[in-house]
Amino acid sequence: MALSASARLLGNPDNAPLLTVPADVETRALLAQVLTARIRPHLAAARVGPARLPDCGGLELFLLNADFPHDALSAGEMDWALNEPSYWLFCWASGLAQARRILAEPELVRGKTVLDFGTGSGVVAVAAALAGARRVVACDIDPVSLEATAANAALNGVTLELADDFFDIDEHFDVLFGADVLYDVANRGFLPAFLDRADDVWLADSRVKGLTAENYRKIDTIEAETLPDLNEFDEFRQVSLYRGRRV
Numbered sequence: 001m002a003l004s005a006s007a008r009l010l011g012n013p014d015n016a017p018l019l020t021v022p023a024d025v026e027t028r029a030l031l032a033q034v035l036t037a038r039i040r041p042h043l044a045a046a047r048v049g050p051a052r053l054p055d056c057g058g059l060e061l062f063l064l065n066a067d068f069p070h071d072a073l074s075a076g077e078m079d080w081a082l083n084e085p086s087y088w089l090f091c092w093a094s095g096l097a098q099a100r101r102i103l104a105e106p107e108l109v110r111g112k113t114v115l116d117f118g119t120g121s122g123v124v125a126v127a128a129a130l131a132g133a134r135r136v137v138a139c140d141i142d143p144v145s146l147e148a149t150a151a152n153a154a155l156n157g158v159t160l161e162l163a164d165d166f167f168d169i170d171e172h173f174d175v176l177f178g179a180d181v182l183y184d185v186a187n188r189g190f191l192p193a194f195l196d197r198a199d200d201v202w203l204a205d206s207r208v209k210g211l212t213a214e215n216y217r218k219i220d221t222i223e224a225e226t227l228p229d230l231n232e233f234d235e236f237r238q239v240s241l242y243r244g245r246r247v
């Protein structure tokens, strides 16, 4: 089953976007089944199912089961989890913080074009669409992340566009978001490109506390948690919010 029901891959005009209403019970079950099948070869005890995010106005995501036994992984599973992590199984603390902020202050995105870089589950992209963004592109290099994002768009009844390569997106955006994407030092190289691509850049990060980069400044520190809970160090619950502006 193709998971592109409510999203289309950028540059693929035949895969037309379909506006959806929130998925019905049968569709939810089917989407959960498809995403679970994606992960089972790697994590035998994994289930993917819809979870309602706290303080996000009813936003739901397909996430890893909260009772997943993280401390009982086989050597093969551990190897997979360390080397090819499926980030989309979690809503990372920074994504949750950004989504809450967007939903609490919809004027940040209402009527605007939005790019979500490193979308993972699509949490920020879905929040922007729910908050009234005119157009939302969700970008991730992981193709399964884009499937999960499409499923999460369907779950919440919003339309998103999908992109697998930041540099294939030619357009200029009003706002660009990136949540927990700076863990990979290579991604810091994107900082100037983000400012070329958007008027306003909002980066949230639970790992990088003191980013120093030209035209970016720290705005705030927000408390948020990764879902399902990974029992991470308290310091990873402190999300740094940075804003980039072209001068």
Ligand SMILES: C[S@@+](CC[C@H](N)C(=O)[O-])C[C@H]1O[C@@H](n2cnc3c(N)ncnc32)[C@H](O)[C@@H]1O
Residues within 6 Å of the ligand: 087, 088, 090, 091, 092, 093, 094, 095, 096, 117, 118, 119, 120, 121, 122, 123, 124, 139, 140, 141, 142, 145, 164, 166, 178, 179, 180, 181, 184, 187
């Ligand atoms: C830690 S996850 C965060 C996901 C989501 N933003 C959230 O907060 O829940 C980081 C995501 O960035 C994606 N990513 C990393 N480098 C990327 C790149 N160069 N281009 C697009 N996506 C990238 C990964 O595949 C992963 O899905």
